[in-house]
Amino acid sequence: MKVRLGYVAMSSMLQDCSPSKTVTASNLVKIDSQEARYSRLLSLARENLHNTMRLFLHNQAHDVKVFRLTSKLIPLATHPLAEDWNWYDQLQEQLASLGEYARKNGFRLSAHPDHYTLLNSPRDEVIAASLRDLEYHHQIFQAMKMDSSAKLVIHVGGSYKNKKESVQRFKENFALMPADIRSQIVLENDDKIFTVADVLDLCYQMNIPMVLDIHHHWCNNQGDNISDYFADIISTWKQEPFPPKVHVSSPRNKKNIRAHADYVDVEFFMSFINQIRDYNTDIDIMIEAKQKDGALFQLMNDLKKVRSIKILDEASILVG
DNA sequence: ACCTGTCAAGTCTGG
DNA sequence: CCAGACTTGACAGGT
Numbered sequence A: 001m002k003v004r005l006g007y008v009a010m011s012s013m014l015q016d017c018s019p020s021k022t023v024t025a026s027n028l029v030k031i032d033s034q035e036a037r038y039s040r041l042l043s044l045a046r047e048n049l050h051n052t053m054r055l056f057l058h059n060q061a062h063d064v065k066v067f068r069l070t071s072k073l074i075p076l077a078t079h080p081l082a083e084d085w086n087w088y089d090q091l092q093e094q095l096a097s098l099g100e101y102a103r104k105n106g107f108r109l110s111a112h113p114d115h116y117t118l119l120n121s122p123r124d125e126v127i128a129a130s131l132r133d134l135e136y137h138h139q140i141f142q143a144m145k146m147d148s149s150a151k152l153v154i155h156v157g158g159s160y161k162n163k164k165e166s167v168q169r170f171k172e173n174f175a176l177m178p179a180d181i182r183s184q185i186v187l188e189n190d191d192k193i194f195t196v197a198d199v200l201d202l203c204y205q206m207n208i209p210m211v212l213d214i215h216h217h218w219c220n221n222q223g224d225n226i227s228d229y230f231a232d233i234i235s236t237w238k239q240e241p242f243p244p245k246v247h248v249s250s251p252r253n254k255k256n257i258r259a260h261a262d263y264v265d266v267e268f269f270m271s272f273i274n275q276i277r278d279y280n281t282d283i284d285i286m287i288e289a290k291q292k293d294g295a296l297f298q299l300m301n302d303l304k305k306v307r308s309i310k311i312l313d314e315a316s317i318l319v320g
Numbered sequence B: 001a002c003c004t005g006t007c008a009a010g011t012c013t014g015g
Numbered sequence C: 001c002c003a004g005a006c007t008t009g010a011c012a013g014g015t
Helices: A034-061 A087-104 A124-143 A163-176 A196-206 A214-219 A230-235 A266-279 A292-303
Strands: A002-008 A066-069 A108-111 A151-154 A185-188 A210-213 A245-248 A283-287 A309-313 A316-319
Touching: A002 A292, A034 A066, A034 A087, A066 A283, A087 A124, A108 A124, A124 A151, A163 A196, A185 A196, A196 A210, A196 A230, A210 A214, A214 A245, A230 A266, A245 A266, A266 A292, A283 A292, A292 A309
Parallel strands: A002 A066, A002 A283, A066 A108, A108 A151, A151 A185, A185 A210, A210 A245, A245 A283
Antiparallel strands: A002 A316, A309 A316
8 A cells, every 4th residue: 555645834944935924914904005905915925826836846856745735825815804805816827837736746735724614613603704714725726726636624613512513513504515615625533522433423424535633533532443443434535536634743742742743753653554554545644743844754764764664755655 | 133922713711 | 701722833023
């Protein structure tokens, strides 16, 4: 089975290459004319897209095919201050060339709308804001001309003191989402509320692929053994062009187990690989570590010493 | 050049 | 009922 490694949003190796530059709302309102505000936002966005292309070139040069785009590509895109800013038309060309490069090189791209995107909130305004945020992410991929294999990874949401009702609300609100957005959404187990078992159940009912986060499972598992779920998690991806996706990170330390460590521990990584190798399925692993691509390449280097695997290129391995 | 408090957004906890 | 934590990179304003 082939295992490809990827990383999140930004490089710790490239200097001055942030794809997430922004301006604060309070600073933007200091600019008097609407036109000048939008032009400030536009130039930041262009810089972010330019740096994203640099990241793509860097990734391609080092065989990294799995990558998550930052949610901050277009500054304040869903903020009321930018409501009438037509970023889509202005950036369409630049986004299209990113998409073209990504497809040409077989990149697997995703995005991870942040924790404010909650499809199971009981509050209408939260649902509306969440839909806006999902539409924003969807538009980015649309401008890049990517299909629904470019996924939006989200969590189920809050517990609102009643998990059962909260899951029910997720199902109802998810069903109300536009179909093109629905087909892009995948669900991930979280580190506090919805376990692998919870999310897997929901994914089966709603026909949604499931991203397994091994670190979150470690924090939130109700005593479940993860290997009992591998077969079912894998099969949620069977209709998809890409193999199952797994998030891997090491806990920062004993005191702060939910935070991500700088690097991924090779023993920790291999203990997961050794559990899943019997299932003989290709997988893509998103390395979630503070050192980003630095952590990915460090892990690849550490893996050279592991005899039971074969190094295929700078960012993928073969597990026998 | 470097440091620190703050940031658009929601939920949950603890006082 | 309200303030603060949660998590994160980057800004903004200070030294």
